[in-house]
Amino acid sequence: MTYLALVFPALKNRRLPLTRDQLMLLMAAFNEIMLGVDTYLAHVLNQTILWREWIPIIFGPLAGGLLLIAGLVALRNRLLAARLATLVFLASIVVGVLGASFHLIRGILPTAPVGSRVTIPLLIWAPPILAPFAFAGIGVLGMSAAFRETPPDSGTLEVGRTRRLHMPYSKTRAYLFLISLGILATLLSSAFDHGRTGYTNPWLWAPIIVGVFATAVSAGLGAIRQPNKGDILTYLVAIGLLILAGIVGGLLHVQTDLAGESVIVPERFLRGAPFLAPLLFANMGLLGIIALLSPVETPASD
């Protein structure tokens, strides 16, 4: 079922040059590269990038490159490409979990007085515990995209030449659940980061409202077996708001970082409001739109 066609019937027979899964994998590759860049910018602040901090910095672009190669391999051998991509995504999950554990350890004061070892302010001021999970999130999402679902929307994945994996939900619904989780992580990350300001700026509540709304709506749409036009419309509004929040947030962050007379001082961009962070909302919005595309594997050119 093409969810988008419920709202826009004209799209029912329209196909894009790339399939939904190919677009998801492209987005995953792009995200891996950007995560590497973002991790570098965040870690370069203290001038000392330890060996373990190089892991995500190197892994991000490397994973992105490997996924693009897998995309090319897929033109000749889909299964091989899926396995290569799966390996990359498994590694991405490991990198994410490892990073989160490093951040968590860094945020705990093991020899401080009991009661001060783990505190909310530390969660706000210490390295963001959720941030590395972005690698894990992309890993899980990518693995979902790597294997063909046959027949479309059946929840049955081709994991080998003859092997089939029966999932409890269709790929579309699985995407929606994962996107909901991704939005939730983005929302929490933003809420903790903005916590440093004490929320004195009322605009800082906007990403919270949009994030909660989009999280609930995405999860809700995933939970519905047969959504109707109203459901899709509501979801599209939520996705639109996410993209808007991302773009406006990015501009507001840049505006905050611009010094007097709009002069660009690099350290303000590195140490001030992270200009890439709000774009994560827009990123989740884009993934949310892709999830609604037709699950049929054959691209238009076929």
Place this chain on the structure above:
Amino acid sequence: MQENSADRSQTGRLLVLGVVSVVIVLGLVLVIQAVTAVSPTAAEPEAVNVLANSNDDCVTCHRNATPGIVEQYGHSSMAGAEVTCRDCHEVSADYPDAVAHEGTFVLASPTAAKCEACHQAEVAQFNQSRHSIPAYVAYAGEEILTPEQAAAYHAIPEGGYVQEKMKARNSLHAMEGPAITRFACETCHNVGKPASDGSIGQCQDCHLRHEFSLEQARKPETCNACHIGPDHPQWEIYQESPHGIAYATNGDTWNWEAEPGTLAVTDFPAATCALCHFSGFGSTGTTHDVGDRLTWFLASPISERRPSWQDNKVRMQGVCLECHNQNFLDTFYNDADLAVEQVNQWVAESDQIMAPLQENGLLTAAPFDEPIDFTYFELWHHWGRTAKFGTWMQGPDYVQWHGAYEILSDLAELREEANQRLEAAGLEAGE
């Protein structure tokens, strides 16, 4: 028909779910805020002693031997970042000035080389500054430097620019002797003393051990430790300046722990020493080179423009422009330049008064052995500098009564003394 009706009834279900979720979350936030009475601005994590329950060998032993240091370090952000005592103090056995200590080798006072392991940019900026080797040379003289240090010294603006008359200060250091200078000149000027390992300077002079607090380093009182007194009364000038008055009035409410590189007028509504000379603020980036934003060599007897002073001016004005407009700054800079040139003229006049005495051998060869030497020295070293610093930092009393007035007084004294000596020698007196 029935299906359509059901479909219509479910049209807004996701919308309801989304809106209800938002309402629940916002409601929870409000309840939490009401219960915990969250302050309008988020407080940074309270400075708990992160070493309170540490069983690290250094901490355990020094908790008894030097508990103050352990207590201070436990509250530092460095300890919070898991930087251990060993990271800064422990060195190899053959490291210069290494001391055997409890089965290992340590530096009693870590050098800038140890700080540089994590703070490369800061140390590099510092090494280019007047706080570096020039501060040390000011009392110790240039001759004591190794060829490498001398080369580094001459690459620094102040190192390449020392007027002959300034070297008198080295004579004072020699005259006073180590019993005094150890508690006097050296206390401040060792900020740029080379260490045995080849690194330069003492970061801990400004970043006091062992808390390494941002607030402490940023507060004007830290600069006051050295920039005080008749030869460079920046602390006194600051106190009477509008910036200093703002600090005295509301400084306790400023955001002293703000993240470096993100400072704004909301954190610091008025200038401090650090804000103008070091902090990233407005369009100007953070630096540890104290001369990076200065236009003149104000400490010199006759001030000249610094190399790249136009660039420095742009950087300083990048800070000023957060509160002042360009017209104000242009007028202020033009007027202050004129004041510097006026002081230059007076100092040049003192040189002209002294020149015939020097040419005719009417002064003793030894420095600081007769009153006229002190008058001639104080004219530029105390009052000339004070008038110039007072001008740029907006301390009128220090431009006037502790500056210009004293210069004029000393000029009159010099003139009279010089004429008496010339007449006594049968030479024509000056005007």
